[in-house]
Amino acid sequence: EELLIDFCELIGEHSGENMAQAVFETLELFGLKGRVLAIMADNASNNDTMCEALQALCAKEGITFNARWGRLRCLPHTTHLAALSV
Numbered sequence: 001e002e003l004l005i006d007f008c009e010l011i012g013e014h015s016g017e018n019m020a021q022a023v024f025e026t027l028e029l030f031g032l033k034g035r036v037l038a039i040m041a042d043n044a045s046n047n048d049t050m051c052e053a054l055q056a057l058c059a060k061e062g063i064t065f066n067a068r069w070g071r072l073r074c075l076p077h078t079t080h081l082a083a084l085s086v
Contacts, residue, residue, distance in 0.1 A: 005030055016049020023050065024057045034063045038070045042077045 041047040051067035
């Protein structure tokens with residue numbers, strides 16, 4: 001099941017650190033810190049950086065989040081990119 005919990009304007013550049021801060025604040029707002037297993041996003045490199053920064057933010061609060069295991073790539077986006085290259 002899916003549920004969009006927030007859609008906010010990102011102030012500043014779309015760096016992974018900025019995005020991680022916005023995600024972390026949303027998790028805090030909805031009482032979800034420590035309950036997220038994975039983040040699904042497209043293949044943009046700033047999403048990798050976001051997950052790494054989110055891991056660091058979680059670690060500061062004693063929350064386990066593994067950026068490597070918790071970073072999922074969107075299969076339809078990957079399929080679309082593959083189709084474009086054929």
